[in-house]
Amino acid sequence: MIDSMTAKRIDKKEALELLGKGDLLDLGERADKIRQGLHPEEVVTFIVDRNINYTNVCLNKCRFCAFYRDRSAPDAYVLTKDQLFDKIVETIDQGGTQILIQGGLHPDLDIHYYVDMLRSIKKRFDIDVHGFSPPEITYIAERSDLTVRETLEVLGEAGLDSVPGGGAEILSDRVREQLSPKKIRTAEWLKVMEEAHGLGMRTTATMMFGSVETEMDIIEHLDAIRGLQDRTGGFTAFIPWSFQSLNTEIAKSAGKKSRSKGSFDQSTGVDYLKILAVSRIYLDNIRNLQASWVTQGLKMAQVALRFGANDFGSTMIEENVVRAAGVSYRVTKEDIIEAIRASGFSPAQRNTKYHIIKRF
Amino acid sequence: MLSHIENKVAGGKRLSGEEGLELLGSDDLFRLGRLADTVCRRINGRKAYYVRNRHINPTNICLNRCGFCAFSRSKGEEGAYELSLDEIAERVRSAPGGTKEIHIVGGLHPDWPFEHYLDIVRTIKRVSPGVHVKAFTAVEIDHFSRISGRSIEDTLRVLKDNGLDAMPGGGAEIFSQPTRDKLCPEKISGERWLEVHEAAHGAGIKTNATILYGHVESFEDRIDHLMRLRKLQDRTGGFQAFIPLSYHPKNTEMGGEYPSAIDDLKTIAVSRLMLDNIPHIKAYWIMLGEKISQLALLFGADDIDGTVIEEKITHSAGALTGESLTGEQMAHLIRRAGKVPVERDALYRTIE
Secondary structure, eight states: OOHHHHSOOOOHHHHHHHHHHOOHHHHHHHHHHHHHHHOTTOEEEEEOEEEEEOBOBOSOOOTTOSSOBOTTSTTOOBOOHHHHHHHHHHHHHTTOOEEEEEOOOOTTOOHHHHHHHHHHHHHHOOOEEEEOOHHHHHHHHHHTTOOHHHHHHHHHHHTOOEEOOTTOSOSOHHHHHHHOTTSOOHHHHHHHHHHHHHTTOEEEEEEEESSSOBHHHHHHHHHHHHHHHHHHOOEEEEEEEEOOOSSSTTGGGTTOOOOOTTBOSSOOHHHHHHHHHHHHHHOTTOOEEBOOHHHHOHHHHHHHTTTTOOEEEEOOSSSOEEEETTEEEEOOHHHHHHHHHHTTOEEEEEOTTSOEEEEO | OOHHHHHHHHTTOOOOHHHHHHHHHOOOHHHHHHHHHHHHHHHHTTEEEEEOEEEEOOBOBOSOOOTTOSSOBOTTSTTOOBOOHHHHHHHHHTSOTTOOEEEEOOOOOSSOOHHHHHHHHHHHHHHOTTSEEEEOOHHHHHHHHHHHTOOHHHHHHHHHHTTOOEEOOTTOSOOOHHHHHHHOTTSOOHHHHHHHHHHHHHTTOEEEEEEEESSSOOHHHHHHHHHHHHHHHHHHOOEEEEEEEEOOOTTOSSOOOOOOHHHHHHHHHHHHHHOTTOSEEBOOHHHHOHHHHHHHTTTTOOEEEEOOSOOOHHHHTTOOSOSOOOHHHHHHHHHHTTOEEEEEOTTOOBOO
């Protein structure tokens, strides 16, 4: 038996020590052993899905977001059903099993809109709907005079299969106050997830680091996720990614204010791998850890597979263009399969519940 | 499995080719990284280098049309270009303040006389007398020798007299001839490449060395390549840095896949471990991406190259990076990897 599997869980203080002073290769090796213990078959999974953003109108207007528009903006949109269906048909044609539906907090849309959307999808298509992050669920509930639980129940009956972990950013209200003052706070985010898990719905959890948080904020975030998972067991996966402001990872540092001591003044590849490894070590009760090729690039995602990650996330049928300064190229399912294989793992396509449906 | 190698490394003993192969075949990424980092620290301490430099490629017109190259064009072909001396001067003039090195490599132009290349070097020195000119691969030097009727030694001496400070390490690819025949049948042989560098070292010109890996070569080819470089370096001591170049397949005749990042890191580590007599191992960020380059600093590399400004060769073949970083960005990457950033010139002298 691998030591790290039988070892007792680390506490916040130890995690902070690892994140701050840990040797990267030691952290990687430890995380790699834990990953091997959890996934000894050396399979790395991915899902074929499409990210569908049904609207870009959003009341939250988070400071790190470049996507939102006012309702009156010329390029504000709400997808029509036909547009939505076309996207789903294309997804299924490409072997997709899931759509990830997320959007802004649109003031005109209430529960009836969402129920109708879900029912019309499920009537026509055999596809998993992974949709509506906690800020949306919370807003739909408020907008419709329902509790969060009632909202999830109604959406679940209409066809919602699971809830994505977006909108978590950093689960520290001090950070949220700075980044996204209008967005739901830590307790509300966790409450949506707890209610969803209580109804038997699986969800993921995310973390967006590299903005204004301290190392302690990161650990508090991991601790909040671990604590809830101890109670519910409902998280399928944890997905850390780094804050992306411009289209190069590094350009974003320009003009950025210096931060308080102990924070990252700009997140680099080494920071990503450290956080990934510490996440694998800390979250001993979450089975899957996703590498973020979209934010880190395919090469870093390959390295991530040796620093704790066992899943390559989504093929991103819609957002599958990796951009660097002046260059972009399309990442196909075949590229992802090849990237996994070249790293020494067996690639496999999974569904929303992390069940393997096809091996390559 | 690797413990006998670990013992040798701990004792500062030289590794054999068989041991190199064992390292390349190992999946123990972390152990390889630690071993290479041990050697790197022994040589370079915690220092990691970067340079404020600018690349200039005078022409992409080339008599050699190597299968792995997406940059070269034939004369008259669409996309073929030639920079005039004025355009070269302008590029030097517009380089950011503090630029210490101009890196020049280009195609083997069918019409340009040797004198034109001397003009290029002189032009750069005239515009920016303080800058180092690191120019012309062994393949170009061999070409100059043939078109001018001069010996290699004489060709190098004339270039040096006109301002050449150092030579880059390109054109090495894979020395092993059967593999080289598949890659670049028209290019000079590995033996010739080594002869040119030996002559450069003899003329007091410091040079770099490279390997192009991740295409059709075998692990044996890679180790053979490293062993030949090590042997020459034992005689001359003229190599400053070794730069493993990660193959880019886009738009090339050969095609294929990008090597994995795991292979990139292992190749850096094994290079550090085998080349015990070459002071610097460079993780060229244009090819690896700044993230893998940074990580490579923990796998034996001690240099991430430079600001570059304009890059055509790798970008012709599907580079996923930008074309430039600032000195501050490079220093930040180095610092975040736990190393001490040192700005250097083309000869690895520290810039205060």
